[in-house]
Amino acid sequence: MTAGSRRGRSFVTIALAILMSLLLAAQGLGQWANNRGLGIMLEALGSRDADFLAKSAQRSFELRNYAAAEAVARRAVEGAPLHQKALRIVGMAQVAQGNPQGHETVRAAGLLGWQDVPTQAWLMIDALQRGQPQEAIFRADALARRAGVRPELLPLIVAFADDSTTLPTLLDRLELAPTWRQDFFRMASEATATQTNTLDMLLRRLQRGDAPPTREEVTPVVRRLVVLGNYDRADALATDLLGKPRSGSGNLVDDGGFALADVYRRPNNERTPFDWEIGSTRGATATVGASAGQDDGALYVDSNGAQPAVLATKVVRVPPGSYRFAFTVVSPDANALERFNWSATCLPGTQPLLEETSAALVAGQAKRVELPLTVPASGCEAQTLRLHAKSTSPRETVGARFDDIEIRPLP
Template identity: 30%
Template sequence: MARSASFAGGSHAPRRSANLPYPDAGGADDRAWRGEVVPLVYLAFVLLLGGGGTYYPLVETAIEWAAIGVIGWSTLRLRHAAIGPFGKALLALAALALLLPLAQLIPLPWSVWSTLGGQEQAVAIYRILGWEGVSRPLSLSPDATRATLLAQLPALAALLAVLGLSWTARLVALRIVVAIALLGILVAALQIAAGPDAAPLLYDTAHRGYGVGLFVNRNHQAVFLLVAMLVSTVPGVLVPDRRGVGGIGRLPFPALLAIVALLAMGVLASASRTALLLLPLALAGALLPFVRRVRRGRWLPATIGVAMVAAVALWFTPLVQGVLARFATVGEEDRYNYWDNSLFALRQSLPWGTGFGSFQTVYPVVEPLDQIQFLTVPHAHSDYLELAMEGGVPALALALAGLVLVGCGLVAALRAGGADATTRRGVAIGATGGIVMLLAGSIVDFPLRMSALLTLFAALVALLAPPAVVPARRRSGIAWRIVVAVVLLGAAWQALAQGLSQQLMHGRQGAAASQVAPWSGRAWAMVAAQHPLPGQAAAAEAAARRALATRPMDAVAVRVAGLAAIARGDTATGQTLLRQAAQLGWRDAPTQLWLVREAINAGAFDFALERIDALLRQRQLAPILYAQMSRLFDLPEGRSAIARRLAERPGWRQGFLNTLARGAPDRVDALAAFYGDLARAGVPVRTDEVRLTLWRLAEAGDMVAAERLWRMAGGTGRIGNGGFDGPAGALPPAAPPFDWRAPPAAGVRVAIGEPDQPWNGQAVEIAADAGSAGTPLAQRTRLLPGTYRLGFVLRSDGPVPALDWIVACGDAPPVTATLAAPVADRGWQRYAGTIRLPGRCDDGELRVRLGETNRAVSAWIDDVTLARTG
């Protein structure tokens, strides 16, 4: 049978499709093909631009406008079409999926709304505001629910458009998926080759350095490539089917294998662990249709050989090893915490959910302090959990019905007969494989929250249905056209206002955003926060109330309403609102600062430090908070509370210890008591944590205090870090007491590293050019009169350099160690010697002096000890 000239590059006239019974063979067929171009262009447009998500609202608005246009076009085109039972069931399910968020926007009586699960804090806030009895929709974030509803339009457009495509056009749609996937791989290769800083990115991403292709998230890129891999080998897409129909020419099996291998390489380049686990399944599904052909033909030995060589070669590449290395951190995944918290919120909100799009409102309420970090959590990283949390039992029921419907569609396609049965079976198997990949990726991520992948998902589901029979010339009536136009124009206006409002909020233009989209609670909350208090208390409170009328659990709006009430003299109401704001999470900095001040005034230091901890984990207001903690540090009770907080080893622990170094000379006893508190709490300070404090004490000339605190931090003997266990690299020219430094010496290089034959891990290497001399290594210390035993080990592959060990103390003559003959031990030379100090040396320095050499030398030193023997 001849292939279609329009889509397969053949030279014959277009074949009349069995499901498009046009009355004439000329103009009607041409009009049909022209009509099918619109869905194909739309699909390509969304797949190319729909990988950025809500962080790019204007792009999302452009996609939604395109979807609205396609919905209108498809609605009129399918108005009188004959759609099979499966297609009608899909449309009914899609209608229910749109009606569910609409139902969440319907105001409910107070008696009903106030008893719903997950609404307790919203109810409490409304009672404080005096709004008890008002009607409220189920959704806790109606503006986000409206945005979610608009975000479903691209998927609806794909569903309607694909239902009206012939089998030939459907094969072209799958070719478009493969082509854009290959384009994404090309972009990903350029991104990896250019490096993280110069990578050509369509969207800014936290996954710089990986192959994200046309997406903002590497996991979504990987899932898209897996889908493309499965549909690329559908007979009729890239290779002709048994009847010779479809396919780009007669693509030989090696070329198809190369395309599948390229897609697999793109999956590896994304470094997605989930995709790597799904890759063998996708490869098996992609190549399954060709097993019989390979087994009967001459390609079997070559295919096996190439696959084995490629697998071995790839295994040792940095690309594969980098992906495998990521599995070592599976146990540290933050996703487990996201899931646990989301499950907690889910149990609270059953059976009706909290409203689509409300995740970012609800999740901060259940986010524990020890999980707070700089980045916020935008999604549950499981589409199923987030769907259940926001949509409740009705959403889960719809999802289950959708899965059953997909299964029924596959079974019907496999049993179908007729002229297009072979094509239908192949397309159904490939589409189902793609659906499985998207659903599997949704277990641990949120691919269906991206317009590109949600649209692709809807298109794949629609491919399971037989094409609708579209009449050639019958048109919809004018009344129907007017109704469709009015509805779609309203949706287009909503989409534009939503997108512009979000874009303006990205630019911190709250006033303009609230005028463009007056229903946006987020915009009004931004307006409220931008009115300075107490000068504009009335305007701030009015905007906050506008926000709370839409989003009753908006932490910013609750906080502004509370501060505004205090500013106008209603202290009791204001403080009550601020306490409610504190229960809405740890992330609103002004609320937490108010609580810190109130708690300190009340002597509740542990409570205050919890709030300080939350802000510091988000890298907010560190100078202000460290100053607050420094004042608490001067109080014994406050110092103990700080020690209890630092006992949990928060990420800002080192920063605060460095802050204490500023006043170290005036608070030595307080620091000693603090170190003692930390030791009793089971997390004593380490010597590397107090380096700045020791430095400040040495600068002040108080080496006695420096030694005291160094020993409390775990220092032993008379010198520190004798094993050179610090960070590898060149030693600095200056260092605090009880730490090594490398005084500048011409032609001499000193660095900590790992010898080829280590003594005990790291060591320090002294490398000198011929004719060099000087003092390459030194450490400031405090020594009492008496005899000291010096020990170290040395290894040199060439001439042993002339090294003297000297103690220098002020203006007194330096004392040189007397070294005994070395003893060979494990390829190293073990040295021992003695140093006799005639007087006290409160601020001395142990130095290694390098004698002039007549050739280049290199030596490793390790295990340096200096202990007083008498």
């Protein structure tokens, strides 16, 4: 068996696995199934309305009464020769009954337009069976434009991307920025590790073209790479396509001053794990000054102590070694660090890297706090920084301002 024939069989296997799901989802066929059988056919044959006839034929087809489906659909075509749905049902019923002419009939229905979703699904499979994956990509594009990108399509599109003979055609379609492109990349949240790597490759190839990927398309893939533990690839994608600052020999916490106002105006689901994710809960709030129109970019937090909360989170890449973690804090409450504390943990895993501090402050005066941080030689490919609000008693609102977060190597 040649490589080309193996690829073709692989495409067909994937596509056949999703065809019935696409048909059911696109047309709601299941709701039409009942036990009327012959009654559907007799009722339909007494009508001259092509739409009603086509719908009745579809009911018979769903009941696997293929002879009745063909008969009713043929009556619809006699009255409306250009009725795409009816002609498609004639062909599908013929194929179901072992008549190879049905393939040509469905292809004829496909010439009448791109609007009927089951027609495009059928023709996509037909193109793959005929060894025409490029044509199948056009059909998949039509499917996605009409019915949206469903999870069932993800493995097929990934298979097209992984094949050097079909990748150029797929990129041509994606560079047209079809309405389904953003939803396609959002499916990264359900992708396997291999599929996510392919999505990464597609984003990079699109970056070279006339319709580069948007932040909304790149972010889900970066997030998924982090979830899958592929921190190197996630970091590289965020750096190359989203402008994430490259880690240098100085401060290893980019945007430790919360100064990127445009980032903080976005909802959290449009930020990568390498951006600060700012959270508020009942009884505890966090606001970045830059996004609130203030002159500085500091992080402002408050908590009434009723329940614990995570107010800020960020993934960083710190190589193994010894470091100094530092931050500046100011609060009207001298005991603010009994309410708020920073943590750093390894990824993967939850190994803590920082000791808590409850250093006393001078109310209203900024204090620079420094803590030792050691990253082990293995098992700590990335790290998560978090600012916590603790549950305390008495419960009274305490506020603080944090700024200039740093991780620097010890001299």
